[in-house]
Amino acid sequence: MQTPSPELDMDASLRRLGGDRELLCTLIDIFREDGPPLLRIIVTGCAKGEWPGVERAAHALRGMAMDFNASTVATLALKLERMGEATQLRNGASALAEELDRAMQRLTVELERWRERVA
Secondary structure (H helix, E strand, O other): OOOOOOOOOHHHHHHHOOHHHHHHHHHHHHHHHHHHHHHHHHHHHHHOOOOHHHHHHHHHHHHHOOOOOOOHHHHHHHHHHHHHHEEEEEEEEOHHHHHHHHHHHHHHHHHHHHHHHHH
């Protein structure tokens, strides 16, 4: 059993995937490839008020984060997704996107550490 991380729960992810470490490593690779462009869409969209793009990218990123039970990233992405779909004021969206950026950086480090341990 691995040391618990506040950023993710790989044991739960493995259980959900039937213990398939290779599949989980593939999901990590997909996250590493697709996560940063999604984050850029979110950050840029919040700054420019491009809310449909924020909503779609945040939804996709949230789904990817849940592959790893990464609750911090998933929660922040959900908040931004809801802001993207709302027609009300979106005050604080840019600050939330910056917080998501920091959480993504932490998650990426944690995923790399896990991948190195199982490789």
